[in-house]
Amino acid sequence: xxxxxxxxxxxLGFRDRPPLLDSVSLHVNDGEAVALVGxxxxxxxxxxxxxxxxxxxxxxxxxxVAVQGLDTLTASKQRLMELRRGHAxxxxxxxxxxxxxxxxxxxxxxxxxxxxxxLSRAEATERAVKQLEQVGLRRAxxxxxxxxxxxxxxxxxxxxxxxxxxxxxxxxxxxxxxxxLDVTTQAGIVKLLREExxxxxxxxxxxxxxxxLAASLCERVYVLRRGRVVEQxxxxxxxxxxxxxxxxxxxxxxxxIDVAGLEAPAAAGVPLLxxxxxxxxxxxxxxxxxxxxxxxxxxxxxxxxxxxVGxxxxxxxxxxxxxVALETATEGELTLRGxxxxxxxxxxxxxxxxxxxxxxxxxxxxxxxxxxxxVGNAVADVFRLHQRQGRKQAKVSAAELLGRVGIGPERFDxxxxxxxxxxxxxxxxxxxxxxxxxxxxxxxxxxxxxxSVQAQVLELVEELREQLGLTILFVTHDLAVVSRxxxxxxxxxxxxxxxxxxxxxxxEDPGDEYTxxxxxxxxxxxxxxxxxxx
Amino acid sequence: MTLAVQLPQAGLRRYGSLLSPMAWSAxxxxxxxxxxxxxxxxxxxxxPDYVDLNNVLAGPGAQHLLGTDALxxxxxxxxxxxxxxxxLGPTIVVIGSTVLGLLLGLVAGWSEGWxxxxxxxxxxxxxxxxxxxxxxxxIALFGKGLLAPILAMTIAYVPYVARLAQSLVVAERxxxxxxxxxxxxxxxxxxxxxxxxxxxxxxxxxQSTLNFGYVLADLAxxxxxxxxxxxxxxxxxxxxxxxxxxxxxxxxxxxxxxALVVVLVVVAVNVIGEELSDRIGGKLS
Numbered sequence: 114x115x116x117x118x119x120x121x122x123x124x125l126g127f128r129d130r131p132p133l134l135d136s137v138s139l140h141v142n143d144g145e146a147v148a149l150v151g152x153x154x155x156x157x158x159x160x161x162x163x164x165x166x167x168x169x170x171x172x173x174x175x176x177x178v179a180v181q182g183l184d185t186l187t188a189s190k191q192r193l194m195e196l197r198r199g200h201a202x203x204x205x206x207x208x209x210x211x212x213x214x215x216x217x218x219x220x221x222x223x224x225x226x227x228x229x230x231x232l233s234r235a236e237a238t239e240r241a242v243k244q245l246e247q248v249g250l251r252r253a254x255x256x257x258x259x260x261x262x263x264x265x266x267x268x269x270x271x272x273x274x275x276x277x278x279x280x281x282x283x284x285x286x287x288x289x290x291x292x293x294l295d296v297t298t299q300a301g302i303v304k305l306l307r308e309e310x311x312x313x314x315x316x317x318x319x320x321x322x323x324x325x326l327a328a329s330l331c332e333r334v335y336v337l338r339r340g341r342v343v344e345q346x347x348x349x350x351x352x353x354x355x356x357x358x359x360x361x362x363x364x365x366x367x368x369x370i371d372v373a374g375l376e377a378p379a380a381a382g383v384p385l386l387x388x389x390x391x392x393x394x395x396x397x398x399x400x401x402x403x404x405x406x407x408x409x410x411x412x413x414x415x416x417x418x419x420x421x422v423g424x425x426x427x428x429x430x431x432x433x434x435x436x437v438a439l440e441t442a443t444e445g446e447l448t449l450r451g452x453x454x455x456x457x458x459x460x461x462x463x464x465x466x467x468x469x470x471x472x473x474x475x476x477x478x479x480x481x482x483x484x485x486x487x488v489g490n491a492v493a494d495v496f497r498l499h500q501r502q503g504r505k506q507a508k509v510s511a512a513e514l515l516g517r518v519g520i521g522p523e524r525f526d527x528x529x530x531x532x533x534x535x536x537x538x539x540x541x542x543x544x545x546x547x548x549x550x551x552x553x554x555x556x557x558x559x560x561x562x563x564x565s566v567q568a569q570v571l572e573l574v575e576e577l578r579e580q581l582g583l584t585i586l587f588v589t590h591d592l593a594v595v596s597r598x599x600x601x602x603x604x605x606x607x608x609x610x611x612x613x614x615x616x617x618x619x620x621e622d623p624g625d626e627y628t629x630x631x632x633x634x635x636x637x638x639x640x641x642x643x644x645x646x647x
Numbered sequence: 648m649t650l651a652v653q654l655p656q657a658g659l660r661r662y663g664s665l666l667s668p669m670a671w672s673a674x675x676x677x678x679x680x681x682x683x684x685x686x687x688x689x690x691x692x693x694x695p696d697y698v699d700l701n702n703v704l705a706g707p708g709a710q711h712l713l714g715t716d717a718l719x720x721x722x723x724x725x726x727x728x729x730x731x732x733x734x735l736g737p738t739i740v741v742i743g744s745t746v747l748g749l750l751l752g753l754v755a756g757w758s759e760g761w762x763x764x765x766x767x768x769x770x771x772x773x774x775x776x777x778x779x780x781x782x783x784x785x786i787a788l789f790g791k792g793l794l795a796p797i798l799a800m801t802i803a804y805v806p807y808v809a810r811l812a813q814s815l816v817v818a819e820r821x822x823x824x825x826x827x828x829x830x831x832x833x834x835x836x837x838x839x840x841x842x843x844x845x846x847x848x849x850x851x852x853x854q855s856t857l858n859f860g861y862v863l864a865d866l867a868x869x870x871x872x873x874x875x876x877x878x879x880x881x882x883x884x885x886x887x888x889x890x891x892x893x894x895x896x897x898x899x900x901x902x903x904x905x906a907l908v909v910v911l912v913v914v915a916v917n918v919i920g921e922e923l924s925d926r927i928g929g930k931l932s
Contacts, residue, residue: 437830461834468832475823483824485846495831541827548831 116140117284117316118164118201123176125159125168134159134340136176141284144314146307148327148348150363151337152563157320160337161286164318165201166193180284198229202277206289208269212261218245218272219257222279230280244275249305267298271305278309285310285317291326295424296590300634303330322563324367328352329636336360349640366568368593370635372617382414384448385552385584386436391445393431405431407608408445413601415551418578418585420595420616422631423605432605433556433588437473438464449552469499472545476557478537482529488540489515489525495547511547518543518573535566539573546577553578554586559594571598592632596620604628666922673918680912684730693721695728695881704898716886716901717893726904729881732793733909737862739797744804745855749844751805752812757820757839767813770806778803778865786874793876796869804858811854815847849927856920860913867909883909 118141126132134156141147151157162168163178166185178185180201183192205211212221222241226232232240238257245253248271261269270290277285287306291299307330310317321327327334327348334351336344336359344357355361393406406428413419423429434440435447438459447454449470459467475481483491492511496502502510512522518539529537538558545553555574559567575598578585587599595602596616603613604625612625623629666674683690692712699719707714713722755766778800785799786792819825820843828838869875870884878885883905890901 439826439830461832464829465832465834468830471830473827473830475827477823481823481827483828483842483846486842494833498831498833544827544831 115143117143117181118318119177119179120160120163121177123160123163123174123178125156125163125172125174127172132340133172134174137337137340137342139335139342139345141316141318143283143316144310145333146310146317146319146331148331148334149318149320149337150322150324150327150334152322152363152565154339155337156340157322157337158288161203161288161318161320164284164286165197165203198225199280200282201284201286202280202282203286203288204270204273204277204290206292208266208273208293209261211273212269214261217258217260218264222257222272222276226279240279241275244279245272248272248275248278248309249301250275265298267294267302270294270298270302274302274305274309278313281313283315285315287317287319289321290319292321292323296592297424297630297634299326300636303636306330323636324352324364324564325369325636325638328638328640330639332639336363349638352638362565366565368564368567368591368597370593370596370620370632372596372620382416384412385415385417385450386413386586387446387448388412389446389448391432391435391447392443393428393435393440394443404608406435406442409610411603411610411613413552413584413586416582416584417601418587418599419601419603420599421586421588421603421605422590422592422595424590424631426607427605428608429588429605430556431608433473433554433586436552436554436586437471438467439473465498468548468550470550471552471554472548472550473554473556474538474541474545474558476560478534478541478561479529481541482537482544484529487526487528488520488532491540492543492547495544499548511543514543514547515540518546518577519569533566534562535570538562538570542570542573542577546581550583552584552586554588556588557590558587560589560591567594574598592620592635604631669918670922673915673922676911676915677919680730680908680915681734683727684734687724687727687731691721691724691727693724695720695724696879697721704893704896704901706900713904714900716890717898722886722901722904725881725886726883726908729883729886729905730908732876732880733863733867733883734912736793736797736800736866737859740800740804740862740866741855741859743797743801744858745808745851747801748805748808749812749847749851752809752847753816753839753844755809756813756816757835763813766809770810770813773803773806774810776803778862779868782865782869783874786869791874791877796866796875800862800865804862807858808851808854812847812851815850816843819843819846850924853920853924853927856916856923860916860920863916864909864913 120137120139123134123137124132125134137156137160139147139149139160149157149160159169163174164180164185166188168174174186176186180196183196185193185196188196219238219241222244223234223237226237226240227234242253242257245256250256250268250271256264264272290306291302294302303326306317309315319327319331331348334345334348335342336351336357338359344351344355344360351360352364355364389410391406391409392404395403395405397403409432411419421429421432431440435442438454441458442454442456449467482488489508489511492515493507496507496510497504500507500510512525515525516522520536520539520543524532524536529540532540559570562570571594574585577583585598587595589595600616601614602616602619604611604619604627606627612619612623612628619628620632623632697720699715702711702715702719703717705711705715705719711721711723713726715721716725751766755763755770757763781803782796782799785795789795825838825843828842866875867884867887870882871888873888876882876885878889886905887902894902
């Protein structure tokens with residue numbers, strides 16, 4: 114077995130700053146799938162890019178990075194081009210960022226074949242079509258004439274994989290290639306990558322933040338933290354019996370579906386939120402109508418916790434926005450605390466009353482807070498508005514509440530940009546809670562966070578829920594996260610509710626085909642996967 | 648779907664961090680010109696309107712640092728006093744157009760209904776008229792002088808600010824933090840004026856700074872064609888115009904100095920404006 118990729122003592126950084134990568138050593142053998150896992154900022158992408166001779170401008174580096182004996186740190190541009198063209202390919206996270214939107218898929222795929230491999234147009238087209246078929250795309254010939262915007266994210270990522278495989282590379286570098294995709298789409302891509310890697314005997318380095326995903330695809334794993342490899346070994350060993358504290362934390366923080374640990378849902382109390390026949394349609398300029406939410410009906414009792422699960426476009430965010438009155442329903446009833454919601458834009462006075470009943474925390478911690486307002490004042494403003502507190506009293510209340518969500522008084526005057534993603538979500542939570550709502554809507558509120566941070570924020574939400582008697586509506590794509598927090602689940606697909614009921618029942622014995630598919634699509638470790646059926 | 652990727656920490660650069668050498672020099676030039684103009688009555692060596700026919704078209708020397716014009720008036724003093732009118736005009740225009748433009752832009756950007764669309768079309772319509780043409784129309788209606796062109800230019804520059812403000816507001820309106828304000832029950836005027844407006848000011852300020860240079864050049868051009876500031880008031884554009892005769896006679900200095908100052912100030916202001924918008928771009932990305 115030969116080493117395809119050898120990285121030894123690779124250190125990279127900028128002058129006068131602590132190094133971004135510190136003596137990283139790793140290798141990928143012929144025909145082997147290796148995972149590189151770590152949280153954001155751990156240096157995963159930097160390491161992988163170095164294998165293609167891509168370094169951030171102005172950086173200084175030392176050590177060895179060699180692909181099939183070619184040292185990419187010292188190789189000439191010409192040699193690097195040959196390497197990237199013929200021996201090593203890379204697949205990135207966002208397929209749309211890597212393809213020219215005004216040219217067709219065919220142009221994209223045949224470009225290098227025509228320019229560098231001296232193929233005729235007919236030959237190049239034939240080879241591209243064959244490759245598209247091989248990555249599981251149907252009607253490949255028609256696809257060649259289509260533009261990127263006509264393809265879904267999953268299809269486009271398959272096109273990118275096809276492009277990466279065109280020159281039969283020996284080494285495939287994958288940088289979070291499924292992170293932007295839905296779970297069910299991800300499952301298909303992962304299966305494809307595994308099959309291609311096995312049948313071609315390629316070496317693969319797969320970067321991901323998702324331990325489950327790494328386990329479902331790779332035999333060996335390196336765990337990277339702050340630019341250092343903290344642990345390495347067989348995936349099964351590392352994940353089942355981690356030796357390092359950090360790996361252990363990471364494994365523990367990774368959400369898993371744990372049906373056994375679920376508490377039975379409390380007996381249905383007084384209904385807090387009742388939804389019946391709720392629909393939302395959008396009229397497009399050309400007369401088309403888009404149904405974002407179709408005839409939704411459910412009841413959420415006071416003190417309950419409901420998880421709304423679905424993939425992109427399922428209507429789950431529309432539902433959340435309707436509940437907090439950021440959208441107005443086209444049809445149906447929405448009743449909160451016995452008060453029916455009017456089907457029109459709310460007046461300022463109505464909104465202020467509603468604010469004390471329901472609040473929301475959004476997904477993106479970087480856009481959820483006003484960049485100019487110190488976080489303490491942001492929370493104090495809410496106390497002044499809703500609890501009619503004076504300036505001083507509001508500051509005291511804000512500091513107290515921030516302390517409760519884990520933001521110390523030294524952060525009171527900090528602007529959001531001085532805080533980490535997790536801290537910002539805590540502030541957003543405090544801001545919402547300052548209005549003392551009964552119902553808290555979490556719209557993918559932990560999805561943009563690293564797993565360890567996500568685990569902490571989830572724990573906080575759970576704690577606050579118990580202390581304050583909050584009712585929770587948790588909108589997310591992640592079944593495992595929901596299973597941790599919610600006693601009831603509602604599964605959405607293409608605007609409609611396909612199934613709802615107690616979490617344990619839905620996860621153990623899903624009644625709907627789509628729900629089953631959703632659960633089955635979750636990445637499964639190689640060591641207890643069912644035999645792959647082609 | 649969700650991206651578990653975090654954006655790089657924004658805001659590593661701060662307002663207080665060092666300016667580039669270019670920006671420093673631009674700032675120095677602008678400050679010098681402003682100070683010399685404001686304090687002209689104290690600093691100017693001569694009365695700018697004092698005619699000395701014994702000393703016409705003198706070259707630079709100990710007596711007259713920059714020389715004299717065809718009527719023997721001291722060029723340096725006229726430049727310094729000229730700065731007062733030449734800078735006052737753009738200042739008023741920029742302040743006026745910024746305030747008006749911000750307000751109209753906020754209204755246009757915030758209202759999702761017909762109002763926003765109508766205002767947007769009005770801005771487009773105003774865009775179609777060159778500022779100079781508007782100013783000349785105003786002069787035709789209200790007579791020569793500084794007031795008519797300033798009013799006209801203010802209106803002409805409103806859409807530059809308003810369009811920018813409108814697009815910023817539209818982007819801002821859909822951001823989660825603004826939506827959170829709505830859900831929290833804060834009143835719209837408070838959110839728009841108290842929270843959204845301050846977030847626009849850096850970007851709009853950069854645009855307005857750039858506008859200052861354009862307005863200065865436009866007003867100087869108006870004075871040059873004799874429609875702006877009237878003699879004997881000193882003004883850079885008017886000074887160039889008055890020096891045409893001398894220029895044809897081979898005396899370039901009386902026209903050169905005011906032209907140079909106009910160019911210096913416009914370039915300086917542009918550099919500052921670019922630097923501001925670069926910084927804001929870097930800060931927000």
